[in-house]
Amino acid sequence: MPASEAANHDDGITKGPANERAAAFLSALARALALFAAALALLLPLPVAFEVVMDQLRDPPTWVFETSGYAIIMIVFAASGFALKTGHHFRVMLLPDRFPGLARTLGRVSGCCELAFGALLLLAGSNQAWSSYTQGLTSDTLLAVPQFWPQLAFPIGGLVIGLQGLAHLLDPRIARLHDAVRH
Numbered sequence: 001m002p003a004s005e006a007a008n009h010d011d012g013i014t015k016g017p018a019n020e021r022a023a024a025f026l027s028a029l030a031r032a033l034a035l036f037a038a039a040l041a042l043l044l045p046l047p048v049a050f051e052v053v054m055d056q057l058r059d060p061p062t063w064v065f066e067t068s069g070y071a072i073i074m075i076v077f078a079a080s081g082f083a084l085k086t087g088h089h090f091r092v093m094l095l096p097d098r099f100p101g102l103a104r105t106l107g108r109v110s111g112c113c114e115l116a117f118g119a120l121l122l123l124a125g126s127n128q129a130w131s132s133y134t135q136g137l138t139s140d141t142l143l144a145v146p147q148f149w150p151q152l153a154f155p156i157g158g159l160v161i162g163l164q165g166l167a168h169l170l171d172p173r174i175a176r177l178h179d180a181v182r183h
Contacts, residue, residue: 023171026163030081033160037078044071062142070150077153081160084114085167104172111168118162125154 051064096103131137133148 019170023167026167027085030085030160030164034079034082037075040071041075044068066141066143073150074153077157080157081164084164107172111165114165115162118158118165121158122155122162125158
């Protein structure tokens with residue numbers, strides 16, 4: 001193998017500008033969904049404040065508690081891919097700290113696990129939401145919210161987790177904030 005090919009080949013995955021661009025694009029998608037989640041989080045206090053005011057006026061709304069819960073679920077799942085990108089999630093660093101030579105391989109294993117879990121969550125969440133849609137399931141509350149709407153958080157979360165896992169496989173050099181702080 002020529003030296004130029006060897007420089008672009010590592011552990012069976014070809015590195016290069018195309019992989020780096022694809023990984024950056026996938027990470028940008030995760031960031032975009034995280035920005036959506038952040039906007040939703042910023043808007044979340046508004047209905048809660050409305051409920052407090054209306055409760056004081058003895059006319060509390062019935063929709064705030066349920067919709068706020070759905071919004072929190074969407075925030076968590078929509079931001080999950082970005083959390084993987086930045087390292088703002090639960091991570092066990094015992095093996096990479098103990099065996100630094102395995103860090104890249106363990107990073108790839110982690111990326112494979114992220115991709116597999118994301119695909120599983122995407123598939124199972126899509127099936128659950130579709131089933132709720134076709135059966136016409138609604139919440140057992142006064143709002144009777146069609147349950148497929150809040151259940152869409154699961155496939156959205158699976159999508160961003162899987163895409164970020166794929167980004168970690170395409171370009172394992174993608175720095176995670178946690179990693180940058182440690183060195």
